[in-house]
Amino acid sequence: MDDPYVVIMAGGRGERFWPQSRLRRPKHLLPIVGDTSMLAQTVARLEGLVPPERIFVVTNLEQREATLEACPSLLPNHVVGEPVGRDTAAAVGLAAILVNRASADAVFAILPADHLIEQAERFRGVLRTAFEAAAREEILVTIGVLPTEPATGYGYVQRGESLFDLQGRDVYAVKRFVEKPDLDTASQYLESGDYFWNAGMFVWRPSVILAALQEYVPDLRAGLQELEDVWRLEDDLDDGMDKVYPDLPRISIDYAVMEKAPNVVTVESDFDWDDVGEWPAVARHFPADQAGNVTRGKVVSLDSQGNLVISPEGRLTALLGVKDLIVVETADATLICHRDQAQEVKRLAKEISRREDGANWT
């Protein structure tokens, strides 16, 4: 097996983490949980399995420099900026031709930049199995995350029969991908033991995913081919992107390929996983006081329960008689949000950016 590659998908805007996240400072560039950015943690988590020189990052052009600053161990020409966002199928296709160019026979993993996995050794073990499976067969491997609760915010993968065993792990056929379920359905999924969370982590060879794109999204494959042709003539990766990218079809990899292809398999994982999708998720990763408050920075609370408070250096935040709030302060902005409304922070950020001088804060 050739040395495997990793392509990290770092295209997020991170509006859900306003006011810490901003247009040029999205979630994966922030130390939302931990001391370094989520992206730097993602790179560090691969230590011993895939070194930085075999890691690519697909981000957007605006964040390219900030991404390089956040991860100085990456090769500058391995951090590629999309001039416009074209959903995940295009980004995956771009990843495939990047790896293809470096090593045509290598397997590679697609990994999100901003998820939290604390059990790194187990994570690398699962990836190792997936790399070996993808090197051996013409398959599209998805990492199936074992659900720990009946979550309604994720898509699920239903496993079929066990196809083979590698390094003590079963590799299963995939029966189907399902969209975010309602709570009852999610509870059934959890109970059955046959469903995994679709965490957006995939492993395959460039030739296999490109063949699938050719089959299901031929326009996208054609656009990628055009890009490869430009790259063959010139050494600057950015050349061609501006010209080709805006015309690529806008479709998700799940919808375009994963839900349709017959050769999709899944490797069951045994590591912890949290996509840390919004502020309340952050609270799970820090200890709470006796009243259930999670606080970072200088915070005083009286008669207050179940709050998450993040206060920056030099500031004091005081709570009195409040419950279940998310309070996040930066040097120039404050969010005060009911816990149950955290999924609306994105809408709030958009509302702010629409204001006369909103750009100062978004």
Add this chain to the structure above:
Amino acid sequence: MDDPYVVIMAGGRGERFWPQSRLRRPKHLLPIVGDTSMLAQTVARLEGLVPPERIFVVTNLEQREATLEACPSLLPNHVVGEPVGRDTAAAVGLAAILVNRASADAVFAILPADHLIEQAERFRGVLRTAFEAAAREEILVTIGVLPTEPATGYGYVQRGESLFDLQGRDVYAVKRFVEKPDLDTASQYLESGDYFWNAGMFVWRPSVILAALQEYVPDLRAGLQELEDVWRLEDDLDDGMDKVYPDLPRISIDYAVMEKAPNVVTVESDFDWDDVGEWPAVARHFPADQAGNVTRGKVVSLDSQGNLVISPEGRLTALLGVKDLIVVETADATLICHRDQAQEVKRLAKEISRREDGANWT
């Protein structure tokens, strides 16, 4: 009648208005409502009736300079700092000997520094009547504020018969002073029409209040005499304060004199009055949006009702799905408090000052 004087009581700590108020920046030095400090508004409200050169301010020594800065029209030696707080009877006694020294036969008013009265002309009219009454008789005049709601946070004054009429206003005998009532009792007071709020505004001659102090708190009168004796020898008011003040008895003027003296009368007032006792009171003086939010500064709110938000220059405060909160931000601190808990802000401020580095924020 000699020209009347006013002595403004500015001894408050203003912990109820944390984080805007601090130890050296109490409520009366802040523009809680309006563009200038509450104290400056109190001085301005007297325009045409009592000029700055006949106004004294009794404050504490720590705030003396800030007080002079807030009201540059005052004579420097008319701003007197108590070295330690000794409750209102001592401050009133100090006021009496200050006025006595300037003009023995003049009447003077005691006025709080941090109350809001927007109908200044009516206010001056009531004061004019009180001045004339106090000049004519050996009486202790209290200004009775007409209740507009069954407030449980104020003491009340029950009026007796009308003694005489001055400038078209009745001057009533006082039947009794009563402490803060419960809601039922307050409702009865409101309905009867016989009760006024005790707003801490008094008018009398130095000789009359000093005689009352001699009668009811002779130790205090003796201490004040000692102070007068020092002042007769030296021209610096601060001399003697350090020596005499700490030993003065600690008692309120209501308890010491007003509730006991037989010569207390009340002049009914017809001006608006608000002691702006805590943050929710501030909201009453600004327009609310359709969702009942009162905001000052740059504030964005979504799905939020009944909040008061004060955000300083350069900061954006965003609310999402929250109700009935008091949010007050300064350059270095944020208060987030449920409206119903605003009376506990003082306790919060004390709690903060107890912390290791709490002095930075109190």
